[in-house]
Amino acid sequence: MSKTILITGSTDGIGLETARMLATLGHQVLLHGRNSGKLADAQHSLSSLSGGGRVETYVADLSRLSDVEAFAQAVATSHAKLDVLINNAGVFKTVETRTQDGLDVRFAVNTLAPYLLTQKLLPLLGASGRIINLSSAAQSPVEADALAGRVCLSDDFNAYAQSKLALTMWSRALALSLSAEDPAIIAVNPGSMLGTKMVKEGFAVAGGDVRIGAEILVRAALEEEFAAASGRYFDNDKGRFAQPHPDALDPQKSREIIRAMESILGETTRPSQDADAS
Numbered sequence: 001m002s003k004t005i006l007i008t009g010s011t012d013g014i015g016l017e018t019a020r021m022l023a024t025l026g027h028q029v030l031l032h033g034r035n036s037g038k039l040a041d042a043q044h045s046l047s048s049l050s051g052g053g054r055v056e057t058y059v060a061d062l063s064r065l066s067d068v069e070a071f072a073q074a075v076a077t078s079h080a081k082l083d084v085l086i087n088n089a090g091v092f093k094t095v096e097t098r099t100q101d102g103l104d105v106r107f108a109v110n111t112l113a114p115y116l117l118t119q120k121l122l123p124l125l126g127a128s129g130r131i132i133n134l135s136s137a138a139q140s141p142v143e144a145d146a147l148a149g150r151v152c153l154s155d156d157f158n159a160y161a162q163s164k165l166a167l168t169m170w171s172r173a174l175a176l177s178l179s180a181e182d183p184a185i186i187a188v189n190p191g192s193m194l195g196t197k198m199v200k201e202g203f204a205v206a207g208g209d210v211r212i213g214a215e216i217l218v219r220a221a222l223e224e225e226f227a228a229a230s231g232r233y234f235d236n237d238k239g240r241f242a243q244p245h246p247d248a249l250d251p252q253k254s255r256e257i258i259r260a261m262e263s264i265l266g267e268t269t270r271p272s273q274d275a276d277a278s
């Protein structure tokens with residue numbers, strides 16, 4: 001049966017390849033990007049694969065939390081139900097590291113935007129729904145002051161690694177706090193050094209086959225092996241579910257991350273639903 005699948009950051013890299021694979025399988029893919037030209041190109045290339053169905057697109061710069069809210073609202077206006085949300089959009093190196101909300105762009109795009117989008121779209125995803133969050137092998141303990149934008153991190157890799165551990169922590173904590181009526185939330189490291197724009201520009205290497213990352217996201221979105229995996233971490237470098245960073249298994253630390261995110265979102269957006277780790 002055809003599923004409705006929203007993929008953030010589906011204008012390039014792993015997200016675009018995942019969208020292609022899912023459209024080829026006959027699923028309705030909702031594309032998202034920040035660049036309307038690239039989004040139109042992606043829409044055009046997918047239209048021929050999707051059996052003639054209309055490929056929807058959404059423009060939103062996820063470094064702006066107000067854009068994330070408007071994006072969620074636009075999706076909810078057009079869809080009463082979503083089967084899968086893939087929080088794929090991510091940023092590593094960038095010239096401008098500060099967002100208009102005063103946050104590090106890595107924390108804004110990689111950690112807070114997917115959290116806010118998830119909160120806003122939870123009502124559209126029922127018990128059979130899935131939320132797939134793009135984690136990474138790069139994970140470092142989160143500094144609360146860096147997450148909140150009170151201190152700047154000068155090292156891109158450190159900022160990226162902290163943002164990915166924060167995402168992995170809230171993924172598990174939120175998953176454990178939800179009920180059986182709610183969707184599964186699964187963090188996935190798609191594989192390291194796959195040859196996308198992020199890796200080519202960030203590490204000056206060609207990188208591996210992008211399809212390795214896309215294939216695991218297709219499995220995570222569709223296959224039964226992921227249905228009962230809520231709160232777990234799939235490490236595609238190992239090709240299996242694995243232990244996440246110890247901080248992601250620490251309820252107290254995860255609770256603190258969620259409280260900090262709720263506080264940041266409370267200051268920069270309308271108050272959002274409290275989702276404490278239990």
Ligand SMILES: NC(=O)c1ccc[n+]([C@@H]2O[C@H](COP(=O)([O-])OP(=O)(O)OC[C@H]3O[C@@H](n4cnc5c(N)ncnc54)[C@H](OP(=O)(O)O)[C@@H]3O)[C@@H](O)[C@H]2O)c1
Nearest residue numbers: 009011012013014034062063089090192193194196197198
């Ligand atoms: N490649 C790897 O080896 C690897 C390893 C571990 C984890 N990951 C994760 O996999 C995910 C996909 O990365 P990728 O390697 O495919 O990188 P990519 O080719 O650079 O694609 C990133 C996607 O995110 C979008 N994006 C970036 N900043 C955005 C913003 N402010 N607002 C909206 N969209 C934004 C990009 O849009 P534009 O097209 O406009 O740039 C693009 O569509 C990321 O979360 C990344 O951290 C990748």
